[in-house]
Amino acid sequence: YKKFSSKRAEIQTSFSNVEPKKYATASANTGMFCNAFADGERKDAPLVETKAFKSSDMRAKKESETKSLSKVMKNPLSKAAKNLALTCADVKASMAQNSAPISAKDVFNSVRRETNSRPNFSIPALAKGYKSGDMIDLSHKSDAKLRAIQALKAKPIAAEDPNDSKKSKNKRALERIKSKIATELSASDAPEDEADAEDREERRAKKMRADIISKALSRKSVNESGVEKAEAMATEKYFSTLEKKEKMETKLSETCHDCKYTAHSASELCKKSGHKLVRHKATKRFFKCKNCKNRSYTFNLLLPAKACSKCGELSYAKASVVHIKEETTLMDKKLQIRGEEIKFINSLR
Numbered sequence: 001y002k003k004f005s006s007k008r009a010e011i012q013t014s015f016s017n018v019e020p021k022k023y024a025t026a027s028a029n030t031g032m033f034c035n036a037f038a039d040g041e042r043k044d045a046p047l048v049e050t051k052a053f054k055s056s057d058m059r060a061k062k063e064s065e066t067k068s069l070s071k072v073m074k075n076p077l078s079k080a081a082k083n084l085a086l087t088c089a090d091v092k093a094s095m096a097q098n099s100a101p102i103s104a105k106d107v108f109n110s111v112r113r114e115t116n117s118r119p120n121f122s123i124p125a126l127a128k129g130y131k132s133g134d135m136i137d138l139s140h141k142s143d144a145k146l147r148a149i150q151a152l153k154a155k156p157i158a159a160e161d162p163n164d165s166k167k168s169k170n171k172r173a174l175e176r177i178k179s180k181i182a183t184e185l186s187a188s189d190a191p192e193d194e195a196d197a198e199d200r201e202e203r204r205a206k207k208m209r210a211d212i213i214s215k216a217l218s219r220k221s222v223n224e225s226g227v228e229k230a231e232a233m234a235t236e237k238y239f240s241t242l243e244k245k246e247k248m249e250t251k252l253s254e255t256c257h258d259c260k261y262t263a264h265s266a267s268e269l270c271k272k273s274g275h276k277l278v279r280h281k282a283t284k285r286f287f288k289c290k291n292c293k294n295r296s297y298t299f300n301l302l303l304p305a306k307a308c309s310k311c312g313e314l315s316y317a318k319a320s321v322v323h324i325k326e327e328t329t330l331m332d333k334k335l336q337i338r339g340e341e342i343k344f345i346n347s348l349r
Helices: 002-006 008-012 021-029 055-084 088-097 104-117 143-154 168-189 194-218 224-246 268-273
Strands: 249-256 261-263 277-289 295-299 316-318
Antiparallel strands (some): 249 277, 277 295, 277 316
16 A cells, blocks of 8 residues: 555656657747747848838829830831821822713723724634635535535445345344344353453342342232132121111101101001001101110101100200110129128128
């Protein structure tokens, strides 16, 4: 206890170790400012005094500089400008010379004189290249005629033999054919280059391919006729059903003048009582009730005049001749694969 109690004061005191030398060097380099002098700065160094300039002094200085420059540069520049400038007096003098009025006739004459004095090379000259005393032939002959005359002089036209059955044209054609055959034979006898032979083979192969492709494209299927027949039958069936739906039936109907009604045939009462009947053609139109979908028809009327026999309403829509059954849709009920499921069915047992 005595041993540790003697060292208790040292432990409780702050860190009392030797200060590192690095701190001393760092503090020497970084200055401490005191009384407006930095650490390491000499106190006996010469002081530099700064003078405050006013803006008015600067303006005055600039103005004096510009005045001095203008005095030096103004005189020589003005002299050079006077020498180079075109004075108005010369322009006025030139205008005064041309100020006299000139008539249109004088202008025209002056232009004509100028044009006559100039040599015009565009106008053709007669007898160009001829000398004085040479004869000039004014008769016109075309170049084609001259060439024809020269050709006839070189080779005159042979007189036709009246006894010759074949014409000279046929002979010329035969000669041409013979010469063509001879050239082809000579070309075939000559040895062909390998490159030309390869090119010809490539062309033949390309032509063969093109022919095969065109044949394949133009070829029709074996079952095409059957398909066409089936399509024709389907279209015929479709249009026949449409015709039945949309056409208006025109039938023979009877009208009773006493009872005033039109129907397919007269009723038994009219027949027994001997009413006057008139047979005629009538247009039959079909309608259905919008409310109960009950069907009805009219003769020569655009809309039925009587109310519906089923529901008693007078609201109709146009219907087809053939009655089409509409498919029933289960909108409210949903079909279930396993049937209706009842909760807690096992608890009832």
